[in-house]
């Protein structure tokens with residue numbers, strides 16, 4: 001069984017300014033604004049939804065096929081994921097572009113000035129499910145990416161009968177109501193946070209029951225309050241797992257998705273798959289960055305047992321690690 005992960009790969013450049021932006025912005029000269037802030041720390045983190053989900057799936061012992069794009073600066077990132085066990089043969093290297101990059105400076109009041117450069121992500125629609133045999137794909141996830149690519153992937157999955165999880169998240173405002181409804185309509189699972197669910201309802205004009213009627217399963221995450229998994233007949237309330245320390249909430253949603261997908265692929269009950277999502281999310285919460293946390297399958301099962309009491313259903317993760325293990329070389333753009 002192969003899990004195909006589509007979604008952005010990006011670098012986050014995180015800088016801190018040891019002052020207050022407001023002290024350097026002159027409101028009466030705002031029309032000729034020109035400011036430069038000397039920052040005293042900078043971190044570069046590997047991120048992007050596709051990369052984050054793949055990282056967490058690898059920790060869970062899976063070998064997902066990552067279908068994503070990086071630029072000339074992306075080799076290191078791809079190599080690290082490959083070493084972790086991700087099948088990176090579906091990653092397109094775009095030589096004359098940079099990997100998508102998010103630059104953010106934060107001041108002492110937590111105000112932020114940020115820019116996002118799409119770079120190689122804008123070429124994501126050059127990738128196609130048609131390069132893979134549909135029978136080998138257990139499930140795919142369509143995560144935030146170049147909007148055109150998201151539309152294309154959803155159509156391809158529908159046409160090729162590939163079950164997919166639709167995860168539009170931060171790209172909701174960039175999709176038209178028709179594109180959103182089309183992506184949702186063919187999906188096995190729609191997963192969003194509670195705020196995004198509100199945005200989808202507003203944008204499409206569909207009510208909760210209308211949206212629920214379009215998918216087999218609707219998953220809504222609600223931060224610390226946990227999540228709900230609504231299938232045709234049942235609603236499962238999934239608790240969150242309290243973190244041992246709270247370092248950084250970014251990337252929790254992606255980690256949750258990896259836990260949920262792993263549970264789904266082993267055919268575990270929704271209750272269990274959701275709890276696996278909650279636990280994976282908490283590991284992400286406990287480290288800075290979205291791909292800095294680590295755990296072993298054994299450690300994960302043990303902690304699941306401590307949190308939820310019975311981890312016997314997860315024994316299958318120990319017995320049957322991963323899926324497709326064929327090695328391929330990475331693609332180069334022609």
Ligand SMILES: Nc1ncnc2c1ncn2[C@@H]1O[C@H](COP(=O)(O)OP(=O)(O)OP(=O)(O)O)[C@@H](O)[C@H]1O
Nearest residue numbers: 193221222223224226227240251252253256278281
């Ligand atoms: N403070 C928290 N404590 C424990 N678990 C949390 C916390 N915040 C999030 N989680 C877990 O992560 C899951 C997803 O969180 P959330 O609903 O915030 O996703 P999101 O908004 O998509 O996150 P992201 O910022 O990554 O996009 C929750 O259902 C929960 O299991």
Ligand SMILES: [Mg+2]
Nearest residue numbers: 169193253254
């Ligand atoms: Mg999210």
